[in-house]
Amino acid sequence: MVPPPPGTQSVDRASDLVARVVRTPGPVTFSELAESSGLARSTTSRLLAALERAELLARDEEGGWVPGGLFDLYATRRTDDELLVDAAASTMHALNERTGETVNLGVARRGxxxxxxxxxAVFYLGSRDWVGTDVPAHCSALGKVLYAFDALPVPGGALDRLTPRSVTTSEELTAQLPGIRADGFAVTVxxxxxxxxxxxxxxRRHGTVIAxxxxxxxTFRLAEDARATAAVVAAHARAVSARLDHQPHRGAA
Known part of the structure; x- marks a missing residue:
């Protein structure tokens, strides 16, 4: 292990204490921090006091150490979409490497x-850039997922026919949703x-579908093995959900 540069020992020790608290799901006691860090209790006490003054760490009602107010301030400055993308980005790249296709993350907004x-996509022939685009949800696999799991209300009346295979009525769309819920995925061809x-x-985040x-x-690349690919997509979606469950709950994205 490379030794720290001269004069940074206190910074390294304080950073280590912050990291131990942030990475632990619940409050950490003073004794646990002193023991796990290998620091003298007097050194641990001095560093924790400095970190508390800087609002990097705080104590809960029972005296356990938790992340301080600066972490809350940072979190509230970030949008739900940014937090969702952070949680999903690495898994999206993994899914892209697995399938070679364009990978998208979509949320319900404005109906x-x-x-x-x-x-x-890694292929020359791929999909367009959809970021920021409002897609007709009744013709979209992402949209049908959001309909099926009540993240998006099913529209009433006639629906736009974009192709001969488009769903054109709310009744037809509603009839597809139980199958999507049972399968755990949607496919549009x-x-x-x-x-x-x-x-x-x-x-999902804490059990609620948010994206x-x-x-x-x-179609010539995806349609034939769509269900097998869907199983891969669903597994990656579950991985994102698991990561979101470890973020502080701030409501739906």
Whole structure:
């Protein structure tokens, strides 16, 4: 192990204490910190007092050490979308490497599905950049996932026909939702535009579906093995959900 530069020992020790508290799910006692860090109790006490003054650490009602107010301040300055993208980004890249296709993350907004992050396909022939685009949810795999798991209300009346395979009534859309819930994913083939297939799965936070993760690409590459690919997408969506469950709860993204 490379020794720390001269004059940084106190900083390194204080940083280590902060890291131990932040990485622990619940409050950490003074004795646990002193023992796990290997520091003298007097040194631990002095460093914790300095970290408390700087609001990097704080004590709960029972005296246990928890992350300080500066962490809360930082978290509140970030949007829910940013936190969601942070939790999903590495898994989206892994899904892209596994499938080679465009990977999207979408949320319900303004009565439809909006893409908030995308990883481009590795192929020359891929999908367009959907980030920031309002997609007709009834023709989208991500949208159908959000409908199926009550993250998006099903619209009433007639629906726009974008292709000959588009769903055109709320009754037809509603009839598809139990199957999507049972499968844990949605597949759309040539519904948004001819030649485009989408596959989506739910992303949950503390049990509530707040987003959908999916892949999209040419029908000739995706449609034949869509269900097998959907199982892969669903597994990656569950990985994002597990990561979100370890973030402080701030409500739906």
């Amino acid at each position: 439809t599905v909006v893409q908030i992050h995308q990883v481009e 040539d519904e948004l535009e001819p030649g485009l297939t989408g596959i989506g799965a739910p992303v 959908a993760l999916g892949v999209s690409g040419p």
